[in-house]
Amino acid sequence: MKKGLIFILFVTSPLLYSQGEATNWFFGYGSGIYFNPNNDEIEILDNGQLSTNEGCASISNSEGDFLFYTDGKTVWNKEHNIMLNGEDLLGDRSSSQSAIIVPKPNDSRYYYIFTASSGFSPANNTGLNYSVVDMSLDFGNGAITEKNINLLPYSSEKITAVSKDCESNAFWVITLSTDLINNDALNNFYAFEITSSGINTIPKVTTIPSNITDIRGYLKVSPDGNKIATANFSDGLFLYDFDKENGTVSNQIELTISENANLPYGIEFSPNNSFLYVCSSLEIASISSNDTPNTIDSSLVQFNLEASNIQSSEVLLHKGPFYRGSLQLAPDGKIYRAVSESDNIGYNYLGTINNPNASGTNSNYVHEGLNISPFSSSQGLPSFIQSYFRYRMDIIKNDISDTNLTICDGEEYILTADYFEDGEYSWYRNGTLLPEDSNTLVISESGNYLVLVDLDNRACPIEGEANVNVIDLPEEINTTLFQCDEDGIPDGFTTFNLSQ
Numbered sequence: 184m185k186k187g188l189i190f191i192l193f194v195t196s197p198l199l200y201s202q203g204e205a206t207n208w209f210f211g212y213g214s215g216i217y218f219n220p221n222n223d224e225i226e227i228l229d230n231g232q233l234s235t236n237e238g239c240a241s242i243s244n245s246e247g248d249f250l251f252y253t254d255g256k257t258v259w260n261k262e263h264n265i266m267l268n269g270e271d272l273l274g275d276r277s278s279s280q281s282a283i284i285v286p287k288p289n290d291s292r293y294y295y296i297f298t299a300s301s302g303f304s305p306a307n308n309t310g311l312n313y314s315v316v317d318m319s320l321d322f323g324n325g326a327i328t329e330k331n332i333n334l335l336p337y338s339s340e341k342i343t344a345v346s347k348d349c350e351s352n353a354f355w356v357i358t359l360s361t362d363l364i365n366n367d368a369l370n371n372f373y374a375f376e377i378t379s380s381g382i383n384t385i386p387k388v389t390t391i392p393s394n395i396t397d398i399r400g401y402l403k404v405s406p407d408g409n410k411i412a413t414a415n416f417s418d419g420l421f422l423y424d425f426d427k428e429n430g431t432v433s434n435q436i437e438l439t440i441s442e443n444a445n446l447p448y449g450i451e452f453s454p455n456n457s458f459l460y461v462c463s464s465l466e467i468a469s470i471s472s473n474d475t476p477n478t479i480d481s482s483l484v485q486f487n488l489e490a491s492n493i494q495s496s497e498v499l500l501h502k503g504p505f506y507r508g509s510l511q512l513a514p515d516g517k518i519y520r521a522v523s524e525s526d527n528i529g530y531n532y533l534g535t536i537n538n539p540n541a542s543g544t545n546s547n548y549v550h551e552g553l554n555i556s557p558f559s560s561s562q563g564l565p566s567f568i569q570s571y572f573r574y575r576m577d578i579i580k581n582d583i584s585d586t587n588l589t590i591c592d593g594e595e596y597i598l599t600a601d602y603f604e605d606g607e608y609s610w611y612r613n614g615t616l617l618p619e620d621s622n623t624l625v626i627s628e629s630g631n632y633l634v635l636v637d638l639d640n641r642a643c644p645i646e647g648e649a650n651v652n653v654i655d656l657p658e659e660i661n662t663t664l665f666q667c668d669e670d671g672i673p674d675g676f677t678t679f680n681l682s683q
Contacts (some may be wrong), residue, residue, distance in 0.1 A: 207228070221260050223587060235281070239252065256276060257270050267497065279399055288378055299338050312333050387430035405569065408569070409425060410456065462483050513570070526562075532552065533555060575648065585656040606637065
């Protein structure tokens with residue numbers, strides 16, 4: 184076998200790809216980014232049409248092909264033109280979570296856009312609505328065929344979604360609202376089930392013991408669907424258990440943010456469901472278009488959900504003169520933070536929690552983590568179905584990349600899944616089931632490798648993925664290099680340029 188010297192450049196921030204639906208983001212003031220699964224890079228997109236102070240949503244198909252996006256009022260197609268019949272939706276650009284997009288289970292043709300209103304009083308609150316997108320229309324660019332179908336007459340600015348199970352591919356879409364009689368308190372969770380038959384307009388309702396009246400702030404479910412949290416700006420932060428089987432909420436825990444007057448806005452769970460991150464912002468002066476950064480103050484904290492006392496586990500990760508902002512899990516396994524200087528003055532960077540599964544400062548928050556200039560973020564980032572970011576195992580385990588592996592022709596490599604004593608292992612190469620059933624797999628060929636581990640205590644299998652590329656060995660070239668010691672130091676040493 185010929186031997187040679189191979190130089191391979193790897194990116195040191197691995198991507199943990201789950202599904203392609205979340206690979207394209209459009210948000211803020213003209214901002215767009217693409218999480219490229221082929222080279223582990225984040226690309227800046229320059230054709231986004233959004234200009235929104237807060238809420239937005241984007242969607243791609245399972246292969247990562249971009250489809251459309253919205254600010255809750257207008258829908259743009261993949262060509263960045265307004266979709267047919269895609270105007271005058273009943274969301275609001277100043278709603279925290281103005282929209283979320285949910286595919287119809289087991290049917291790639293239809294998508295639902297759920298919109299949440301903005302407005303404290305019933306008189307100017309349009310409630311929770313949905314519209315239907317048919318992607319077979321307008322030469323594959325899609326068109327809205329049904330618009331603004333009302334589900335609730337009054338809603339908060341909060342809306343989230345999560346998978347119900349892995350068998351039916353059903354989803355829950357959840358919001359926090361009133362009991363529809365007393366509009367003074369947001370004391371009911373409403374969970375709407377979306378199945379292959381469509382939307383069940385009769386929700387599962389859970390009444391909670393709260394005095395929440397502030398409709399602002401985010402609602403998030405953990406990627407595994409077992410926890411739900413709500414940030415209610417002036418009314419605090421609450422954590423609950425969520426039952427995926429029946430869509431109900433229980434076991435309320437109130438958490439207090441020690442910084443910035445306990446005014447939580449953006450929240451997000453870690454991919455491993457163990458940590459909750461919260462962005463809180465204090466308005467020191469009245470907000471206006473002429474605000475300077477020193478009129479506001481924000482903080483980012485982490486709570487350990489596995490601690491015996493969750494409240495006492497609070498760790499401050501960042502504090503500075505910035506406005507409130509959302510937090511959103513991404514396909515690379517990181518959490519991104521929307522940063523702005525005031526209500527309508529953006530920022531050319533997103534904050535980045537690089538290791539959100541790690542405790543405390545080991546989570547490695549970088550405030551200017553992703554440069555998105557010449558565009559800027561606002562307070563919002565696109566909302567997605569949280570199950571898109573469920574935990575995936577690293578089966579490569581080489582401290583270089585969790586999903587991409589390059590090996591030489593003739594070389595063998597062992598993919599290793601986490602070991603579970605009661606786990607049933609299924610390995611696939613390019614979608615074809617392999618005979619191996621242990622937690623390891625010896626490979627020597629290019630391809631997409633997937634492992635599924637079924638456990639008795641989990642409704643969905645744990646997954647691991649590796650994209651393997653086998654490269655040819657370089658041809659050996661015998662070369663003699665001769666060079667005199669002419670560097671001015673007569674010590675018998677010189678520097679060779681090996682590129683010659």
